[in-house]
Amino acid sequence: LAKTTQPISMDSYEGQEVNITCSHNNIATNDYITWYQQFPSQGPRFIIQGYKTKVTNEVASLFIPADRKSSTLSLPRVSLSDTAVYYCLVGDISSGSARQLTFGSGTQLTVLP
Amino acid sequence: EAQVTQNPRYLITVTGKKLTVTCSQNMNHEYMSWYRQDPGLGLRQIYYSMNVEVTDKGDVPEGYKVSRKEKRNFPLILESPSPNQTSLYFCASSLSGGSSYNEQFFGPGTRLTVL
16 A cells, blocks of 8 residues: 655745655555645545656646656645645556555645735 | 535534434446545545445544445444544545546535544
8 A cells, every 4th residue: 555755834935836745655556646635624626646757737737757656746836825735645546446545644835925 | 516415514422322424426436435534644544435335444444334335325334433533524436437547526524523
């Protein structure tokens, strides 16, 4: 079961790019890497998912090195509303593959004005 | 509207009194899961289900039961709640195939207090 490690907290200022790294040394061949955002008293919300190299969508980029033992979530030009907890999740729930999914303890990102 | 619903949203109960937290999704998802969230511990998976009549233990299954008799519903049952089960509970669902294998949709949460 792939365990993830993230920094407990990070601070940034509005307009800056933020990079949050997650370590997952024992990631399995079939595992995907997924990031979620969570605001207080709400359920987590999917941000981005990747398997290898780089993935980009309208809100973030995900960088995954060749060995896949870590990944970096990149948030461009953050705003105050990006203040939240960010979770890295490693696993695979593709059809026919009954796997547990383990969230890390998350990174509290605080964006300052 | 595509969503995951949970009921109740808030519940205060006493030790030993059986309770059920319901979870329902309207997206025809195969995969459903229950998590609990405690301060400093992040989200921990309790049970998950790959499809109807298929359930399996997550990281912290002790003291909980689940069932998956219908695709849309995945109730969480606490047969004899104890104070250490006081927590914030989230239900989630996902397609188990397709391009976003791990995009889970979470419910609004159920805050449970066991006295």
